[in-house]
Amino acid sequence: MGDDINGLHHVGHIVRDMDQAMERYRQLGFAVPAPAYPVLPAVGGGPAEPFGVANTHVHFPGNFVELVTVIDDTGRMPGEARPIPLQVPDDKLPGLMAAIRATAANITSFLQRFQGVHIMIADTPDIDSVAARLTAVGVSHGGVHNIQRPVETSTGTRMEPARYLEISDPQLPPGRVPEGRIGFAENTPVEAPQDQRHTDHPNGATGLVECVLCVADTALPELEQRYSTYFGQARDGKVTRFDRASVTVVAASALADLLPGERPAPLPAFVAYAVSVRDIAATERLLRDNDVPVTRTGPEEMFVPADAALGVAIIFRQDG
Known part of the structure; x- marks a missing residue:
């Protein structure tokens, strides 16, 4: 048990003010790229608007620290923020909106407890094996999710596939355990190395x-x-x-x-x-x-x- 784990994939530091967090992390000596935030229409055919959460990554060669904040009702974004348009068919839009709202609600509830780290994701080379192992011993989880995430490279930002799993406590909302959000993520083999500017701290x-x-x-x-x-x-x-x-x-x-x-x-x-x-x-x-x-x-x-x-x-x- 546990042979399918390679250490940490990332931790998530949830902050109230992304501008303040980026300034503090740079004072701590970390290279911090501009944050990204999703934009998508609230209804099919409507204008794209900021929605959900904004984040940026303090990159290392094999893992990262994520800075996360919730996009408030005003849609105000940090000055350096980059919009990431999400392309989704109209019939899939309500489901995606619901999933993003659930994520934002979890982040908001974490921040109401305290500003700090609430996310810990372990790295695995075989997330399907992890899912099967957890299921076999009765651990509740939400199954393996396949998503696209923005990856910053020397030629710009591109979307790459990622796979993750979140452990759940049946007494709490999906994707939650008492200490926060924990789970596993699988690095995709097609990922290119991160831009060296953001791993040289x-x-x-x-x-x-x-x-x-x-x-x-x-x-x-x-x-x-x-x-x-x-x-x-x-x-x-x-x-x-x-x-x-x-x-x-x-x-x-x-x-x-x-x-x-x-x-x-x-x-x-x-x-x-x-x-x-x-x-x-x-x-x-x-x-x-x-x-x-x-x-x-x-x-x-x-x-x-x-x-x-x-x-x-x-x-x-x-x-x-």
Whole structure:
């Protein structure tokens, strides 16, 4: 179990203000491309309008951090935003609108809990195998979805196929579990490398390497059992690590040992994620030069507190 997982595909950082989030991430030393937002007619033959959510990706060679915000009723978009027209037959339009509304409603409900990371998607080379494995052990999920997503390349933005699966809690709306949205995604073999401009980060970041979930102490045994079903065998210690998925689970009472000074958000919650960097000393100099607070947790690791990173602690860890 869990042999069909290759680590993290992405985490989703839900923000209230995309302009503010892009500015903060650039201050943290990440290259952040212009966000994209879907436009489509509300009725067949009508004018195309912004709808749903806007997002952008902090790209790494094998995964990414997604910044997500909800498009409000005014349709106001960040200044750099790029419209992505969605082409859909008139008879399919109501179904697509309903699906996008459901996604936006979930994002809105997450943001009402707190601004921060609410999405964690594991990478798999065989999503059909994952779906069959979860079904066999009684895990509720929404099945494999085939979609088109915008991919930015050196020659512009193009739409490429993607496949994903979301785990569901029968007591919650579709695509939801108590800690947010978790699932699996399959990288399509036809994907071209991302534009090098967006994977060469001033802070030296080279990849997304960990996501940290904090739960109440009393909820830890149930969560460990549930995640073992999703991701395979865990490695126990003061915290529980699901190595294949690059997920760490920590009880609230132990969070201060892992991330000194951090206070749990409403639990359960994804409280941090980690990126690897080429040179931890150079990364620290850049952050301090940009007046970003950092806390050292070892000679090869430090983190930016959640208060300074829009609701999630960002860990920087020496690569290798």
